[in-house]
Amino acid sequence: xxxxxHLHSLGAMVACLxxxxxxxxxxxxxxxxIGGGQFRFLLALYHLEGxxxxxxxxxxxxxxxxTTRALQRLEDAGYVLRTPDPLDRRALKVNLTxxxxxxxxxxxQLSKQRSESMLAGFSPEEKAQLRxxxxxxxxxxxxxxx
Amino acid sequence: xxxxxHLHSLGAMVACLxxxxxxxxxxxxxxxxIGGGQFRFLLALYHLEGxxxxxxxxxxxxxxxxTTRALQRLEDAGYVLRTPDPLDRRALKVNLTxxxxxxxxxxxQLSKQRSESMLAGFSPEEKAQLRxxxxxxxxxxxxxxx
DNA sequence: ATATATTTGTTGCGTATGCAACTAATATTT
DNA sequence: AAATATTAGTTGCATACGCAACAAATATAT
Numbered sequence: 001x002x003x004x005x006h007l008h009s010l011g012a013m014v015a016c017l018x019x020x021x022x023x024x025x026x027x028x029x030x031x032x033x034i035g036g037g038q039f040r041f042l043l044a045l046y047h048l049e050g051x052x053x054x055x056x057x058x059x060x061x062x063x064x065x066x067t068t069r070a071l072q073r074l075e076d077a078g079y080v081l082r083t084p085d086p087l088d089r090r091a092l093k094v095n096l097t098x099x100x101x102x103x104x105x106x107x108x109q110l111s112k113q114r115s116e117s118m119l120a121g122f123s124p125e126e127k128a129q130l131r132x133x134x135x136x137x138x139x140x141x142x143x144x145x146x
Numbered sequence: 147x148x149x150x151x152h153l154h155s156l157g158a159m160v161a162c163l164x165x166x167x168x169x170x171x172x173x174x175x176x177x178x179x180i181g182g183g184q185f186r187f188l189l190a191l192y193h194l195e196g197x198x199x200x201x202x203x204x205x206x207x208x209x210x211x212x213t214t215r216a217l218q219r220l221e222d223a224g225y226v227l228r229t230p231d232p233l234d235r236r237a238l239k240v241n242l243t244x245x246x247x248x249x250x251x252x253x254x255q256l257s258k259q260r261s262e263s264m265l266a267g268f269s270p271e272e273k274a275q276l277r278x279x280x281x282x283x284x285x286x287x288x289x290x291x292x
Numbered sequence: 293a294t295a296t297a298t299t300t301g302t303t304g305c306g307t308a309t310g311c312a313a314c315t316a317a318t319a320t321t322t
Numbered sequence: 323a324a325a326t327a328t329t330a331g332t333t334g335c336a337t338a339c340g341c342a343a344c345a346a347a348t349a350t351a352t
Contacts, residue, residue, distance in 0.1 A: 012186040018164035040158040111155040
């Protein structure tokens with residue numbers, strides 16, 4: 001039995017990769033006043049200026065409470081701005097600040113580095129394949145949530 | 147831009163899959179007195195009777211504190227037994243109880259179902275490929291920790 | 293042999309997350 | 323129009339996790 005044979009389960013493998021990743025990001029982002037949990041919000045927001053927290057939650061498939069708190073922390077640290085939506089006074093609109101855009105650049109680079117570490121020794125085809133298969137799996141999860 | 151394009155980052159994709167999975171397991175395992183976080187310990191222990199918590203931590207790549215608490219909860223719920231190692235009085239030896247073995251069966255089945263949900267529409271080759279690539283990625287992470 | 297270092301497990305504190313209950317606002321029904 | 327239902331965001335509580343500090347045991351160095 002080799003060293004990885006305990007991770008029979010796909011879920012266990014995913015958990016392992018996730019926590020490894022989160023640990024890394026937390027350490028790297030600590031000095032910028034944000035935690036590793038915020039990185040995916042910051043990444044997503046770049047492409048979604050003005051999005052409402054609730055829509056962001058659905059896209060990232062996280063609970064609304066999680067989004068609320070991630071955005072609060074990002075706002076406290078000056079990376080995003082939440083403004084009331086004048087057309088629907090229940091809702092907010094979220095935008096990156098200038099600082100947020102700069103941080104996005106940094107995080108994207110960090111994320112790329114992280115990918116390259118995880119995918120060391122992968123051929124370009126293997127990288128593409130992994131991404132494709134994971135997207136398909138996520139798509140299944142999304143389907144299941146409906 | 148399609149619905150999954152926000153998940154550019156491999157890390158974000160992994161996080162998404164992990165949390166989806168954890169949510170599912172937490173709901174399913176609630177009635178058995180354990181949380182979704184314990185499932186990978188229970189899965190691993192089946193193949194590792196008598197292992198020490200510290201070795202288990204290394205294999206699963208989690209912090210020792212996490213292992214301590216997962217095993218405490220599993221012991222409280224009657225699924226594992228921790229006995230002092232007579233050869234090294236700092237250490238413990240962990241074993242599944244009878245109840246633990248039965249739960250392992252159940253969890254393995256659950257884990258399989260979960261995989262099948264996530265991998266709906268995958269060909270057998272794609273399933274094998276995904277597993278292979280993820281094992282390789284985990285192996286890279288493990289290397290990085292050394 | 294004794295002092296020092298390392299190892300194993302535990303605990304306190306902080307972050308990330310989900311669920312359920314809540315408030316305020318909007319939408320729907322009657 | 324008023325009553326009811328739904329929606330958006332927030333907050334309290336619980337779990338999962340990491341890190342750092344600790345205690346006890348063992349290993350190493352001197």
